[in-house]
Amino acid sequence: MTTLDGKAVAAAIRLELKSRAQAFEARAGRKIGLAVVLVGDDPASQVYVRNKAKACEETGIRSLTLTFPHNAPQGEIVRAVTSLADDTTVDGILVQLPLPDRLDAAAILAAIPPQKDVDGFSAENLGKLARNERACVACTPRGVMELLSRYRIETRGKHAVVIGRSNIVGRPMALLLLNADATVTVCHSQTKNLREECARADILVSAVGKPAFVTADMVKEGAVVVDVGISRINGKLCGDVAYEEVSERAAYLTPVPGGVGPMTIAMLLTNTVEAAERGLK
Numbered sequence: 001m002t003t004l005d006g007k008a009v010a011a012a013i014r015l016e017l018k019s020r021a022q023a024f025e026a027r028a029g030r031k032i033g034l035a036v037v038l039v040g041d042d043p044a045s046q047v048y049v050r051n052k053a054k055a056c057e058e059t060g061i062r063s064l065t066l067t068f069p070h071n072a073p074q075g076e077i078v079r080a081v082t083s084l085a086d087d088t089t090v091d092g093i094l095v096q097l098p099l100p101d102r103l104d105a106a107a108i109l110a111a112i113p114p115q116k117d118v119d120g121f122s123a124e125n126l127g128k129l130a131r132n133e134r135a136c137v138a139c140t141p142r143g144v145m146e147l148l149s150r151y152r153i154e155t156r157g158k159h160a161v162v163i164g165r166s167n168i169v170g171r172p173m174a175l176l177l178l179n180a181d182a183t184v185t186v187c188h189s190q191t192k193n194l195r196e197e198c199a200r201a202d203i204l205v206s207a208v209g210k211p212a213f214v215t216a217d218m219v220k221e222g223a224v225v226v227d228v229g230i231s232r233i234n235g236k237l238c239g240d241v242a243y244e245e246v247s248e249r250a251a252y253l254t255p256v257p258g259g260v261g262p263m264t265i266a267m268l269l270t271n272t273v274e275a276a277e278r279g280l281k
């Protein structure tokens with residue numbers, strides 16, 4: 001079994017991006033800028049935002065974090081996003097999710113112009129992806145595709161099964177695999193015969209969020225298994241896949257941590273660099 005080492009691949013990508021960020025700065029006379037909007041004091045979100053800011057700094061991207069208290073009015077947040085949209089030194093904008101329930105997340109996200117939507121969550125970017133047109137693609141599924149590609153794993157004609165259909169992982173993941181010529185099955189909480197569906201997969205991507213959800217009997221001998229899930233057991237990170245037993249059957253497998261997670265951040269940086277470069281043309 002070969003480990004799909006997302007940490008190592010992400011490090012190589014970040015090195016490539018560093019020189020692109022330098023080249024951009026030389027041409028544009030300013031650094032690439034990524035703005036992150038954080039509402040409330042959810043500890044996990046705070047950690048994610050800090051990690052994104054750190055990754056930006058290490059890549060030579062200017063990061064700007066706007067924090068709002070959990071009770072900030074909707075209008076104030078929308079106005080802030082709108083002013084970032086108008087700011088020519090800001091190339092990418094992301095709003096850290098989840099937002100507090102009382103807020104209209106869709107309305108806040110709609111204030112991000114598609115060309116600065118580095119999370120790829122907008123209807124326009126998801127719609128373009130569905131039409132197989134060039135789009136800003138959600139970071140996690142894009143990271144999975146990049147990881148497969150760097151290990152030269154063929155998707156054309158392969159049977160790919162995606163477990164999960166969220167707008168940020170499962171759905172764009174299925175579309176990317178389809179656009180890469182795989183035959184795609186999407187499974188979700190209402191799927192009957194999940195085990196049989198998964199056992200037919202040449203490429204199995206799990207994005208559920210339940211520890212040890214994918215067991216060896218769900219995996220075809222020699223399959224490529226990508227574990228997107230992140231859960232915590234006694235403070236320790238784990239994925240959806242029962243790692244030990246699945247590693248006996250899979251040909252390729254991502255670890256958690258060190259698999260898809262680092263690729264997600266690398267793709268956020270990639271989307272930001274690409275957004276900046278597009279703005280220069």
Ligand code: NAD
Binds near residue numbers: 166168207260264
């Ligand atoms: P979500 O809760 O929105 O979606 C989970 C999906 O799992 C749903 O579509 C649901 O239909 C499906 N599901 C739930 N129970 C099921 C069952 N019994 N059988 C089949 N399908 C079932 O979550 P999400 O935002 O898509 O994230 C999924 C997981 O990926 C979470 O663990 C999240 O933390 C993780 N995640 C990781 C990264 C990363 O960078 N590695 C990024 C985003 C999300």
